Amino acid sequence: MSITVALTHRTSYRYDRAARLEPHVVRLCPAPHARTPIVSYTQRISPKDHFCNWQQDPFANWNARLVFPERIDHLTVEIDLIARMVAINPFDFFLEEHATEVPFAYDAALKRDLAPYLVAPKMTPRLAEFMLGAPAQSGSTNDFMVALNRYVQENIGYIVRMEPGVQTPEETLTRGRGSCRDSGWLLVQMLRHLGYAARFVSGYLIQLTADEKPVEGPAGPAADFTDLHAWTEVYLPGAGWVGLDPT
Numbered sequence: 001m002s003i004t005v006a007l008t009h010r011t012s013y014r015y016d017r018a019a020r021l022e023p024h025v026v027r028l029c030p031a032p033h034a035r036t037p038i039v040s041y042t043q044r045i046s047p048k049d050h051f052c053n054w055q056q057d058p059f060a061n062w063n064a065r066l067v068f069p070e071r072i073d074h075l076t077v078e079i080d081l082i083a084r085m086v087a088i089n090p091f092d093f094f095l096e097e098h099a100t101e102v103p104f105a106y107d108a109a110l111k112r113d114l115a116p117y118l119v120a121p122k123m124t125p126r127l128a129e130f131m132l133g134a135p136a137q138s139g140s141t142n143d144f145m146v147a148l149n150r151y152v153q154e155n156i157g158y159i160v161r162m163e164p165g166v167q168t169p170e171e172t173l174t175r176g177r178g179s180c181r182d183s184g185w186l187l188v189q190m191l192r193h194l195g196y197a198a199r200f201v202s203g204y205l206i207q208l209t210a211d212e213k214p215v216e217g218p219a220g221p222a223a224d225f226t227d228l229h230a231w232t233e234v235y236l237p238g239a240g241w242v243g244l245d246p247t
Contacts, residue, residue, distance in 0.1 A: 002086040004039065005206055007226055009079040018071035025055075026064040028079050030203075033060070033241070039082040046076040085206065093239035095141060102137045102144045103195065106237065114235055117199050120192035126173040130155070131190060145234060145244060149187065152246035156183050166200075180205075181230035183246040188232050197235040201243065205229035 009028060026045075030038045043064060045052065051067040068075075098104055106114060135147035157177030169186045172178040178186070184200055191198035206226045213219050231245040 002084045003208065004082060004084050005208070006080070006082050007204060007206065009204075010076065011078075012074070012076045014074045015072070018073050020071050021068045021075065024066040024068075024075075026066060026077055027061065028077070029062040029064070030081065030083075031061055034203075035088055037084040037086065039084055040080075041082075042080045044076075044078045044080075046074065046078075047072050083206070085208070090243070091142060093236070093242065095236055096238040099237040100141055101139060102141050104141065104237070105195070106197070106235075110237065114197035117197035117235065118192055118195070120189055123193065124168075124170045127169045127189065127193075130169075130173050131193065134190065137194065141236060145236075145242070148190065149232075149244045149246050152183055152187050152190070156186065156246070158183065158247045179230075180245075180247045184230045184232045187244060187246045191232070191234050199233050199241070200230065201233050202228070202230045 026043070028043070029041065030036075043052075045066060047068070049068070049070060051069070053065045053067075055063050055065055057063055105111075111118070134151050135144060137144060155176075156172060159177050159179060161179035161182070166185050167175075167178050167182040169189045172182045172186050181200075181202070188198040188200050204226055205228075207221045208224045209222065210220050231243055231247075233241040233243050236242050
């Protein structure tokens with residue numbers, strides 16, 4: 001049985017004088033391939049005197065391009081969406097025979113398609129040292145991906161970080177902690193250095209209170225809440241993009 005939730009995302013800016021804005025691109029529309037069904041989606045922009053053109057980027061995301069013909073003293077972007085929270089088995093997928101165990105290689109045609117997601121920056125000292133301690137590439141692909149995800153989660157402390165931007169893997173490893181976007185980006189770079197296509201994903205984390213407290217284990221959130229979140233996806237032949245959350 002699924003649970004339907006409503007989410008509102010509001011971003012507001014107010015200026016101390018009328019300002020002329022360059023075109024803005026709003027990237028707050030759920031990805032078409034998201035496994036969580038989106039029942040409805042609405043975007044509202046204030047002031048109303050603007051032009052909006054929906055555009056699809058090379059990664060199949062729908063983005064809203066906003067143009068404001070006159071000077072404005074505020075800008076508000078408000079998103080309302082209704083999502084159906086369905087129970088998903090994260091391991092309910094098929095792997096091509098050659099990819100059931102690691103290490104595996106992408107065939108030439110697939111590798112060309114995945115080229116942007118295989119680009120890794122130059123290896124840095126702390127990242128090289130950290131990867132030496134990572135789980136060995138052997139056995140089941142699923143088991144390895146779970147173990148690599150756990151390795152990051154257990155070694156990088158999770159913090160809420162309000163500063164803009166994403167830390168480099170070297171920064172995250174030096175500090176030993178980071179936000180969800182920092183851990184997610186670290187895992188992306190590790191996977192790429194190992195030869196696996198990986199990408200950074202952003203979205204929402206929605207957690208609801210349980211109807212009853214569990215007999216064992218953590219009790220979970222005391223109240224329903226949602227927040228911005230980030231994680232990693234790795235491309236596994238046969239399964240496609242599979243999500244990994246190192247926080």
